[in-house]
Amino acid sequence: MRRPRVRTGRAGYVSLVLVLSTGTILSLLMIYAYRRAMNSHTIQSRVQLRVDYSEKEEAILRSIVAITPNRAIRAMQAESNSSATISNPLRWQDIFTESLALANSRTSISAPLMTSLNISGLRVANTGDSDLGTPSRIFAAIAPETGYVSPGINRALEAGYPAPLVLSDTTAAANDKLYPLITHAKSHGTISQGGVGLPVASYPAFNLVKYPQINFGYARPGDDIVARRNWWAFSVDVADHDDDRTFLVRPKRNFVLSIYEIPSQLSISAASHMSLGRYASGDAWTNVNIDGGMFVGKADVLGDTALPALASRRGMTLSSGTTIGGRGFTGNPFSPGVREEHQVTQGDFFPVSLASESGRAAFIAHNRGAEFFDRYFLPTSEPNAISPTTWNNYTVGAQQCAMRLDISQIVKSSNPANITPTHFRFSYLKNGVRQNLSIQLSGQPPGYYGFWPEDGSYNFGTDVVDVAYGKNGVYTYKNNVTGLVTFNNATFGDPLVGTVKTGYLKLPFEVSGSKPDGRTCVAVYPQRFKAFLAALGADSTAVNSSLVVNVDYKTSIGDTYPKNPLPTNPPTPYLSTDYGVILKECGNLTSFTKGFSLVTNMRLYIGDDFNIVPTTPPAGYTPAVTLSNPTGRFMPPCSLFAPDKRYGVESDPFAVNIGGQVGSLASETATEGVRPLDAKTVSGNAVAAERIHVNLSQIRHPSEVPPIVMMNWLVVLEERRKEFY
Known part of the structure; x- marks a missing residue:
């Protein structure tokens, strides 16, 4: 029989205080x-x-x-x-x-993303989600x-x-x-x-x-x-x-x-698809100096082309020989790290940029295309606008012009090639109020307008003008006169005895005797406007500083003549039956103290040197001496807008020199890029590359902005932090 085991140690006990204390401490720690x-x-x-x-x-x-x-x-x-x-x-x-x-x-998570997770019973616990x-x-x-x-x-x-x-x-x-x-x-x-x-x-x-x-x-x-x-x-x-x-x-x-x-103020500035570096012939740009940056909607840079800076909205392709801002780009200039490396090694300004690179910024170029040239294409009245400046008047150059010249009547003819203007409508500002002048081209000396009755006098001051005196197809002419002129027989002789005569002043526009490409043209003479406006009692050329030349294809005048049959936008290539505009007597534009602009939806023929006489710059402004302006001259700010331009009227020029800024109203989504420095003669031939000399410069002062210009918006959202101020 086994004996029971007997505990031989001392009796023990449990301390409730220790257990409770330890438990409490552990609970508190937990x-x-x-x-x-x-x-x-x-x-x-x-x-x-x-x-x-x-x-x-x-x-x-x-x-x-x-x-x-x-x-x-x-x-x-x-x-x-x-x-x-x-x-x-x-x-x-x-x-x-x-x-x-x-x-x-x-x-915090979109419904499509929640669905794509395919999690049953998914709940979003983000307290920041709200209907706001x-x-x-x-x-x-x-x-x-x-x-x-x-x-x-x-x-x-x-x-x-x-x-x-x-x-x-x-x-x-x-x-x-x-x-x-x-x-x-x-x-x-x-x-x-x-x-x-x-x-x-x-x-x-x-x-x-x-x-x-x-x-x-x-x-x-x-x-x-x-x-x-x-x-x-x-x-x-x-x-x-x-x-x-x-x-x-x-x-x-x-x-x-x-x-x-x-x-628009850069050397080349346009929301268009542009091809830079080569002419259409394939020849590289030579004799081309570009001072200042460039902005294009989309760019193709060809050949070994050096540009100061290039900004784009829709991207660019650069040839291996392209250098921008003094550096070449063997790969994509917008690859991560390229900008940062440039800023560390060469300075803070990266010469290549896209509008999409700045998160809280947007660049909007207001390119109205063919609408820019034709004030009849769009309504002239824009009622009930919130802004006192209406959209078309803000962006359409043809509607912004102070002076307007319309072909308002034509000769009836079954042969479209023989259509000839018989009436002009000229509109101008007088005391800030628009005035309309109907000019009948028959019954007076061709290219003249009757102002003064017989024995009437007028003081032309220092303006050099051409005048005429007579009636009914018989006239006496005096050219290059100045000062006081009295329109009487003593001054001019009696060209038509027994008839009361009229004094005439040569118009700053007329139906041209020259017909480049076989088309009827309106000749415009900017240097004559100062005296003509003064004779009308109009505001000076500081106000009447821009002119649009259009065909009124919407307004029928009376029953004698039909409204003009031309289409809204003249086609390209142009037909010989379409009107054109010839620009002559335009070398000295210093009479336009605020500059001069011409807008037309017709082909423009530049028949003389344009704006080559410098004038005194505004007080406090000294133009910089640059490669494109080595003498620091100040020219009246001018702009020409036309869908197609040619150099010469009766013969092809030997060479073309272009200075200032160049732009385009073509689309930035066009398949083929515009070549902004190409030039064509009156015969339609391309000017050879070695005969084109280009000196482009950037506008750096408000006094250099012409009366009519394309407009851009830069939208930027910036945070204002008090610690910075």
């Missing part, structure tokens, strides 16, 4: 660890929520940049203010609301102003904001707080002086402003450009909309949205 984990989770979730809000705001800001210029354009169009249904989508409130939707800011139905809690004007934006007009905001513009139109000023308003009525006033480079009294429209710090190289960041800066300031805080639910407080971020109105 609770502390849990709380730490929960706090860490909370912090992490708040950090993630902040990141989520930050990314949403960035997407929203990019959307605002994309939406705003479209709304500004629509606010300039006819009937934009005709009803709330049309005008409400153009408001800042609706721009911001649409930006929330375009940025997909209401959800009250945009006024997200976007706000800068205090103390109320509303959605603080427009940059008529008063200065605190330090760090741009200089404001002046807008005296009270209705437009009120609308600028509701809509993104672009208008010529905005100008630089005394309040703007601190933010521009030139006296605002002399340059109230376009002035010198600093180019923003963006990668799109229309200009070097920080350099002066000729522009007008429209801007609106507002604050953004997406988190504020739901902070009562997320308990997340973020500081408001202040932004300035700017639309720079930039007249």
